[in-house]
Amino acid sequence: MPSTEATSRLTVAALMHLTGERQADRAAGLGLNQTQISRKQAGTASWSLTDVDKLSACYGIPVGLTSWPASTAPPTAVHLPRARPSSPSPREGPSTHGL
Secondary structure: OOOHHHHHHHHHHHHHHHHOOOHHHHHHHHOOOHHHHHHHHHOOOOOOHHHHHHHHHHHOOOHHHHHOOOOOOOHHHOOOOOOOOOOOOOOOOOOOOOO
């Protein structure tokens, strides 16, 4: 199983391919330069958590999908499960939202 870092590189490459972006395009969107993107994609520099947050915002996808295994499905094809309603904690009491 590839590391999270390797999976992130593959996912970013897939997203860039799907969107037709070049490294310089992605660098501008992240406030980096093309050389920094090249190093991150080559594995000689790491994607930071801040980078992952920015990638998520740039592509409009949840943070967890920026390291989605590119070999299983591109993030654009992923359908997230609906959130389950949660029970209120004893301190919160019953929800009055929507009443």
